[in-house]
Amino acid sequence: GQNIDQPTEMTATEGAIVQINCTYQTSGFNGLFWYQQHAGEAPTFLSYNVLDGLEEKGRFSSFLSRSKGYSYLLLKELQMKDSASYLCAALDSNYQLIWGAGTKLIIKP
Amino acid sequence: GAVVSQHPSWVICKSGTSVKIECRSLDFQATTMFWYRQFPKQSLMLMATSNEGSKATYEQGVEKDKFLINHASLTLSTLTVTSAHPEDSSFYICSASQTPEGYEQYFGPGTRLTVT
Numbered sequence: 528g529q530n531i532d533q534p535t536e537m538t539a540t541e542g543a544i545v546q547i548n549c550t551y552q553t554s555g556f557n558g559l560f561w562y563q564q565h566a567g568e569a570p571t572f573l574s575y576n577v578l579d580g581l582e583e584k585g586r587f588s589s590f591l592s593r594s595k596g597y598s599y600l601l602l603k604e605l606q607m608k609d610s611a612s613y614l615c616a617a618l619d620s621n622y623q624l625i626w627g628a629g630t631k632l633i634i635k636p
Numbered sequence: 637g638a639v640v641s642q643h644p645s646w647v648i649c650k651s652g653t654s655v656k657i658e659c660r661s662l663d664f665q666a667t668t669m670f671w672y673r674q675f676p677k678q679s680l681m682l683m684a685t686s687n688e689g690s691k692a693t694y695e696q697g698v699e700k701d702k703f704l705i706n707h708a709s710l711t712l713s714t715l716t717v718t719s720a721h722p723e724d725s726s727f728y729i730c731s732a733s734q735t736p737e738g739y740e741q742y743f744g745p746g747t748r749l750t751v752t
């Protein structure tokens with residue numbers, strides 16, 4: 528079956544760095560997405576990786592290892608507004624998005 | 637760019653009535669639109685995929701006669717929840733993509749439906 532695993536909840540301190548991991552098992556693979564979702568709001572796109580390696584976008588970076596079925600989202604210089612759920616989603620061979628349950632990130636002052 | 641709007645943002649309706657939710661891509665033509673449902677503290681659940689001018693493809697377990705989807709144009713899709721029941725109360729989110737494969741979906745702000 529197809530499956531996405533990511534931690535349910537993480538806590539970090541304002542100004543620090545946090546890494547949110549995601550492992551996936553899908554029928555085929557056409558890329559991995561990270562979305563941010565604040566409570567009561569729809570997800571917003573953060574990143575897309577289809578090749579191995581690290582993609583950096585400002586304070587956020589995303590890494591992919593296709594051979595390991597593994598990705599992580601790295602958030603630097605954490606701000607209180609980064610408190611949100613972070614959703615990992617993999618695009619399978621049918622171009623269907625398989626969603627993880629999301630990681631709730633709590634930022635403490 | 638790539639803005640998707642959804643209307644209404646929230647709605648309360650009585651059990652047995654029908655509710656229509658609109659999803660519009662404001663600054664691009666959406667080849668494909670997706671409808672999701674999200675229950676509290678759970679991830680998104682894909683309900684159906686719709687392409688302009690053709691019938692929607694529903695996910696297993698989603699009743700197509702209950703959740704009517706119309707993708708009338710490249711910028712508008714509607715979801716109608718017919719004969720709503722309290723268990724249909726949820727957060728409904730649409731997304732739109734410029735490609736048939738759904739690569740890089742842009743999400744609407746969501747509609748919170750409460751059925752009393």
